[in-house]
Amino acid sequence: MTGWRDEVPGIRKNAGQWKAFESKGNCVVLAGPGSGKTRTIVMKVARLVTEAITEPHRIAVLTYSNACVNEIRRRLSNLRLDDESRVLVSTVHGFCLVELIMPFARLAGVSVPEPLVVATEAQRSRHFGEAVAEVLGRRTDYKFRMRCEVARMAVQDRQSPAWTGDDRVERKVVDAFERRMARAGLIDFDGMVLAGVELIDKHEWVVHR
Incomplete structure (x- = not known):
């Protein structure tokens, strides 16, 4: 397994990926299949968790399918960032149900x-x-x-x-x-x-x- 900083040089080589990685605030990434969107997002999450998110806060990574959830979790695990107390990876619907509706509705x-x-x-x-x-x-x-x-x-x-x-x-x-x-x-x-x-x-x- 590698740390996320070891992967930064690969992101830097692509101007679009680097712009998304370095972005502040809201950022929309538009790109085709196989262009590195997931990699860029996972790297951005790794950076935020390491440099910006402090306990007891955590970051939520939301997607639309369980397959995407599993893939993002796998990549975060490879970067040694699979601690669920710091990173929550979920589908949009699972997040709404478990984190919002059930405890607060x-x-x-x-x-x-x-x-x-x-x-x-x-x-x-x-x-x-x-x-x-x-x-x-x-x-x-x-x-x-x-x-x-x-x-x-x-x-x-x-x-x-x-x-x-x-x-x-x-x-x-x-x-x-x-x-x-x-x-x-x-x-x-x-x-x-x-x-x-x-x-x-x-x-x-x-x-x-």
């Missing part, structure tokens, strides 16, 4: 099922189909479902004018879907993210605990 009054039951894809599809039938009285195609999912994630605050200010049918379907899921005592993966965002956005004590 009830304390903050955020509406989630009790007990917390994650919907299967079959349950999710059934409730969505029933919501469509309730609002439209007919079936729709896959493209309409995608529009509903985009609308659902684009505006987290259901009380805001951005959500209530027009009469778009996608939002009516989403409202009906979320009501049906709540009555069934279910939460889906997008619902986890929405609840997590609500906890962070509206309850400062969750972020600064």
Whole structure:
């Protein structure tokens, strides 16, 4: 195994990777497969953990698949940085569920099922189909479902004018879907993210605990 500083010369040779590695604040990395995105991110995490993050704080590395979680953990382990008390590697949904919803949702009054039951894809599809039938009285195609999912994630605050200010049918379907899921005592993966965002956005004590 090597230390992360031993890998720095390789990052320095690539101008884009070095710029991301040296960046301060928010940074978006856009590159194709095999271009070294994961390597650069892991190196940046190693640097932050070593130079900027002090106990009892830790850094969260969030991704969208378990395969990516395992790969990042493997690379951090190779750099001798696999201490979970300092680095949390998780999917976005796992982070929202374990680190936000389970410990804080009830304390903050955020509406989630009790007990917390994650919907299967079959349950999710059934409730969505029933919501469509309730609002439209007919079936729709896959493209309409995608529009509903985009609308659902684009505006987290259901009380805001951005959500209530027009009469778009996608939002009516989403409202009906979320009501049906709540009555069934279910939460889906997008619902986890929405609840997590609500906890962070509206309850400062969750972020600064």
